[in-house]
Amino acid sequence: MTSKETLIAQDGEQLVEASLLAKSPGQPPSLPNETPLTRADSRSQVTGPTLAFAEVCLTLGRTTILDNVSFQVQPGTVHALVGPNGGGKSSLIKTLLGQMPHQGQLSLQWPGEPGTIGYVPQALEFDRGLPMTVDDFMAAMCQRRPAFLGLSKHYAGAIGEALERVGMQDKRKRRMGALSGGERQRVLLAQGLIPAPQLLVLDEPMSALDEAGIRVFERLLGDWRAAGITVLWIEHDLEAVGRLADRVTGLNRRVLFDATPQQALTPERLLTLFSTHPRSAA
Template structure:
């Protein structure tokens, strides 16, 4: 099953007097990788949360499925786990897989679930850490586990909010390879990302948002060296230093 397309018509989002998103009308094509970029505070995460129905907005957002409604996976920017909490990586995955307390599961079924959970952890390079406590992992390792958790239902639409936050180079490469595999399977991926070089490697469609939709198109057309500074400084007095430096170095 191919992933859905997503259409937005005159989408606005406002908190009090603060206009977060303004008059965005756009379509994200089905079965492709789409990366939302832009300066800090430009509304990127708010756009994703609006598409997921997690925050109120005005206008219309529609997810168009090819034949039947598919499944949606979501990886938040980060999660916080107490280091003292006796919740292992495997426990976390099994809880999300079964949706029932672990001690309610029959051992036979739990064994099957463990095998499937290990497969997903292996896809993000975390199978060998299955017995580690979630709170003892680095932020980047936790992100990789969250990614594995999002794959449990084999989603047709996967929404990622800064999926490589806190990751080392190995973790970034694992996720890039996995994203390419998922797109090759016909899934639709929508991600907020800040790393210009990483987005270029993905060969994604890039959509630059800073309250409004500033630019959109293939990565080679949008993230040209001469356009990066202008795009990420549009309608903003403060630009992300990391974004600016990466663009200048391109």
């Protein structure tokens, strides 16, 4: 997979890749007259792929990060990935996005032609002093035209609609560095809407959101489910996972459970999941 657009920001001596939308191999580029944003009120058909991890292993040096990870994400569902910090959740996402070498098999089974993969990172690290507005950021993420030339007419309407959906329409001219953490997270959610993805990968999108932002995210999650989009969602808020996910996989270097929220989020299974040394798979 190759990134459609990449924003590289300097933060001290560390270069941070802060984006974002990837397309599956062999997919033709979007045409200018394509509609970048799709909203569905009720699910008419499944558009997202089945996602299958089969004995995926990842070792860095002498440290085992992922140990024979196997599970499936069903098409058109919201599938949550939970576990302790350092348990391999983000590393598994990076293998999916082609950013880390691994052993084992990872496959996407699309219902038709290969679609678009959207990625919303946990946070955006960049120089807060950069004179980059919300519109500049959205232009850099969502169009091929250089951001300094302004918004393309083909994407201006969709970008405006996406920002309105996340409650950021009135802050389009604000500098990204002047936004709160929750507001920046809403902008990241907005860029994940353009172009409309069929597979959406979310890395703890609720971590910086306030109560209003959480309501926005939950509404978006309902829209994605209704549109038949496949969602793989890393989340630490187990209460939200219990309410919003269709299925939950517990990962602490290896899969400890894969079940419905009611079956997965029991005290015994959570104790095993968040133990430093998992006792056994459930």
